[in-house]
Amino acid sequence: MNDLPSVTGIVAEVRERFGDRLDAVRVSRRDEIYFDAKMDLVAGFSAHLYKNWNARLAGIFADDVRGQENVFHLYYVYALDAAHAFFILRVPVPPDKPEFTSLANAIPAADVQEREIQDLFGLKLIGHPNPRRCALHDDWPDVHPLRKDFDLHTQLPPFQGERHKFRPVEGEGVFQVPVGPVHAGIIEPGHFLFSVAGEPVLYLQMRLFYTHKGTEKLFEHLPVTHGVRLAESISGDSSFAHATAFCHAIERAAGVEAPPRAQALRTICLELERLYNHIGDIGAIATDVAFVVANMHAMRLKERVLRVNEQLTGNRLLRGMACLGGVRFNWDDGQIKVLEKLAAELGPEFDSLVELIENSSSTRDRLEDTGILKPKVARDLGVVGIAGRASGFDHDLRRDFPHAAYDRVKFHVPVYQEGDVEHRMQVRIDEVRESLSIIRQLVATLLAGALRVEIGELPASRTALGYVEGWRGEIYHWIRTASGNRLARCKVKDPSLQNWPALSEAILGNIVPDFPVVNKSFNLSYSGTDR
Amino acid sequence: MFDILRKSLRTGIVTTSYPETPVEISRFARGRPEIDWHKWEDARPATAACPTGAISCQDAGERRNVRLDLAKCTFCGLCAEADKTIRMTTVCECAARHRDDLVTEASYSLKPDGWHERLVATPDSKKSHLNKNAPLVPGSLDVLGQKIKAQVDSVLGRSLHIREVDAGSCNGCEIEIVGLNSPVYDLERFGIHFVASPRHADLLLVTGPVTRNMELALRKTYDAMPAPRLVVAVGACGCSGGIFGRNYATVGAVDAVLPVDVYIPGCPPNPHALLHGILVAIGRLSPAPKSANPAP
Numbered sequence: 135m136n137d138l139p140s141v142t143g144i145v146a147e148v149r150e151r152f153g154d155r156l157d158a159v160r161v162s163r164r165d166e167i168y169f170d171a172k173m174d175l176v177a178g179f180s181a182h183l184y185k186n187w188n189a190r191l192a193g194i195f196a197d198d199v200r201g202q203e204n205v206f207h208l209y210y211v212y213a214l215d216a217a218h219a220f221f222i223l224r225v226p227v228p229p230d231k232p233e234f235t236s237l238a239n240a241i242p243a244a245d246v247q248e249r250e251i252q253d254l255f256g257l258k259l260i261g262h263p264n265p266r267r268c269a270l271h272d273d274w275p276d277v278h279p280l281r282k283d284f285d286l287h288t289q290l291p292p293f294q295g296e297r298h299k300f301r302p303v304e305g306e307g308v309f310q311v312p313v314g315p316v317h318a319g320i321i322e323p324g325h326f327l328f329s330v331a332g333e334p335v336l337y338l339q340m341r342l343f344y345t346h347k348g349t350e351k352l353f354e355h356l357p358v359t360h361g362v363r364l365a366e367s368i369s370g371d372s373s374f375a376h377a378t379a380f381c382h383a384i385e386r387a388a389g390v391e392a393p394p395r396a397q398a399l400r401t402i403c404l405e406l407e408r409l410y411n412h413i414g415d416i417g418a419i420a421t422d423v424a425f426v427v428a429n430m431h432a433m434r435l436k437e438r439v440l441r442v443n444e445q446l447t448g449n450r451l452l453r454g455m456a457c458l459g460g461v462r463f464n465w466d467d468g469q470i471k472v473l474e475k476l477a478a479e480l481g482p483e484f485d486s487l488v489e490l491i492e493n494s495s496s497t498r499d500r501l502e503d504t505g506i507l508k509p510k511v512a513r514d515l516g517v518v519g520i521a522g523r524a525s526g527f528d529h530d531l532r533r534d535f536p537h538a539a540y541d542r543v544k545f546h547v548p549v550y551q552e553g554d555v556e557h558r559m560q561v562r563i564d565e566v567r568e569s570l571s572i573i574r575q576l577v578a579t580l581l582a583g584a585l586r587v588e589i590g591e592l593p594a595s596r597t598a599l600g601y602v603e604g605w606r607g608e609i610y611h612w613i614r615t616a617s618g619n620r621l622a623r624c625k626v627k628d629p630s631l632q633n634w635p636a637l638s639e640a641i642l643g644n645i646v647p648d649f650p651v652v653n654k655s656f657n658l659s660y661s662g663t664d665r
Numbered sequence: 666m667f668d669i670l671r672k673s674l675r676t677g678i679v680t681t682s683y684p685e686t687p688v689e690i691s692r693f694a695r696g697r698p699e700i701d702w703h704k705w706e707d708a709r710p711a712t713a714a715c716p717t718g719a720i721s722c723q724d725a726g727e728r729r730n731v732r733l734d735l736a737k738c739t740f741c742g743l744c745a746e747a748d749k750t751i752r753m754t755t756v757c758e759c760a761a762r763h764r765d766d767l768v769t770e771a772s773y774s775l776k777p778d779g780w781h782e783r784l785v786a787t788p789d790s791k792k793s794h795l796n797k798n799a800p801l802v803p804g805s806l807d808v809l810g811q812k813i814k815a816q817v818d819s820v821l822g823r824s825l826h827i828r829e830v831d832a833g834s835c836n837g838c839e840i841e842i843v844g845l846n847s848p849v850y851d852l853e854r855f856g857i858h859f860v861a862s863p864r865h866a867d868l869l870l871v872t873g874p875v876t877r878n879m880e881l882a883l884r885k886t887y888d889a890m891p892a893p894r895l896v897v898a899v900g901a902c903g904c905s906g907g908i909f910g911r912n913y914a915t916v917g918a919v920d921a922v923l924p925v926d927v928y929i930p931g932c933p934p935n936p937h938a939l940l941h942g943i944l945v946a947i948g949r950l951s952p953a954p955k956s957a958n959p960a961p
Contacts, residue, residue: 271878279913288913293877315882318861320829320843322836323879344878345833348914360716363741364908370837370933414840427669433847434679440844441691448695448753450935451837454741462746469693490672661835 141167141219144187148221151182163386165219165535166599173225173235176210180237183221189214190516190529191237193610194247195625196255198282200229202595206257208234209612209625211599215534220599227257236262243516246631254280254350269343269664272298279351286351303329303337311646315344319650322660326649333645338638342663349665353624354616358384358592359458361621365611366453369628369662371411374403375604376611376626376662377456382537383600383611383624384458388589394539395583396460398576401539402473403443403452403461405569408605410439412562412569413484415657419559420491422651423500431487435480442476445469460586470577477573484570488563501556505652507640509551517636518629519607521656524561525553531603538602543575553640558655565605592619606630606659628662680851684950688757688937695740696756697930700733702771702788705750707780714747717901717908727775728785735759735767736904736918739932759930759953760942764920766952767904767928817893818948821867824856825947828866828890832883832922833876833915838900838933842870850936857943863889868946869896873903874915875922887923895926895946899939904928927952 145167149159157170171179183189193211200206205226212221227234234251236259237244246268252259253269256278270277273295278284303310308331315323325341349368353361365380366373378400385391392400417432440450446469447455455461465473491497507517509526517527528549532540548564550557594617602609607629616622637656641649681689690696708722708731715721719737723730745751761767772786829842845852846859860866863886875883887896898919901907906917919925929942944950 363716
């Protein structure tokens, strides 16, 4: 790998490398650079960025601009973490030849996203190892909802297509354990098919998208102010992170920045979201190995954070707080005191909870070496967030692409190589402590000032990538604006979509009774994936 | 072992005594909105501000029919920001036995500029079955309904098993439902348990919106339950389809698929609101009183 020059240096190198095979290069923002090229350049461009600039494919999505330019566009988003820039390759797909070449064989991280494009846009995948339907189940009629000529409110006939055919797994003593979509616990729906020989899992197949709600299409039908509320409902446990990523995208398109106090309040809310989810997950992991007492303490602490959320934002899940250009509610001295009290008191309580778990040898025995996701696999699958960091994949948008007020605070990003359940829990434990420190730093330096800037009329036909490191991992909202404060496209990428295949890898060779705890250690969002 | 005991003893009792004591809620919490119907000058700004269509208005000639639908309301408070006649209360116990009980309608005559002239039809909920003063006719549906209800209450009222189904929610409602099992709310003190199988369940707690991909699974879960059984729809999406409504991928509210006994509004309803709704469903608490709408 080369030493990292500035972003401009890398852009110059890429330009030189590909010459006139690049149709255009546009620096939209300091960290968001667009490249135009033809389909045949995608593989080479990806390989070049991966090998020379340590890039990773952070997202692939499509956009239907047949109305304006008579093509579909494919977008490949590469994160160059060390250079703090997103390189976005845009490729046209002609409507009379609606197909695109798969990258999944070279970059497994592309797998599900490519199939989703095939389903929702009707662009045929060429060369994909498993080009079956995912976003639209097999019994759906042949429709492509994200095309502009498909109406959001289309009432589809009763579904009569095929049932999903799982891949057969055969052999002496091999049998199948189907689970879901309705699960035994109070969790979201999805289907898992375990192929097992005795207790150990040989192969895990998943069917998701049971909670597909047409969210991306719905964004195109709402005024942008209402879009913030829809963003809050993409994944309930990441309400604030999704809403903030959406606001971030709109603000970047409008060329404005939220004022410093709003940035600080946003950051505090993002960390509160991280706190209640991490604490809840640590408790749930303990429950899944039958250490229920620890979960009771964890739930008590989580409830305490939720109540502080309510005091600060009027809603326990921080809903209603986000708004375009900043945040909606200011905090008075009393509210700040509540926050300070939480930041001061939660630490010792949390340490005592961690001690309880660490001192339970039977619990540790169940967590160590369970559900290992190897660093190489994590890298290949492009695993993000806590799961990535527990498997040695060291990236965090808070540090690498400082947004909100993250450039004003000091924090440490925990990274481990082991990749087992214990270390996915350890990353959470470390991050809870960092979150409390971030909150304390921000409260100590909180300045008075405006809460929001006016966005005004949003310029049409602008594109922008908004991003936030949510508690689970990186969240992207990419938008293309239309006239009248509306959106022509809103692509939502939840970290869960990227991480589900990692669960299939991590469970291999583990016993079925360990699946709940392995699953919980990733704690992926079904709704965020399915949208 | 002793450390665990010591920690538990040191922590003490953290369980709320709700419903014997009032809900423990911050004064900043947003519950259901309240409209000062008599002083309301223009329903249009609030209608435009509402992201889910919970507040809506329709003009017919010189008359404007206005509707507040708590089943769609996410308690976001944007209406109150746009219109000072609307106030956000902290009231979260909003569960109702009938979908119509969550709807308030009123009519205004209009000035030429589109502002309200005066209230011509007083805000009242749409329903007639709430009218407790109306005499009950023996053998009528109402009486039959009450008999069945008394039966359900006596069978399920003391101990209840709940099966939860996420029929398409964002997981927000699930976070709060899981909270019911925490030591703070401790659902089990009422003899109420969550169970893993619909075959063991008396009550189906459903969050929505019901997606096309979950419709069949939801029906099958319901069919697997023994009678008598209750269905409770949770959250704005479960009660009405919420911000998602009905589209190519969703069939909307839970009652589009199953008969619903109790609706619990909120986005998400907090654990108090959920507890209230579940206790209403089994006849151990009464439904929320209608919001204050004094007659002129």
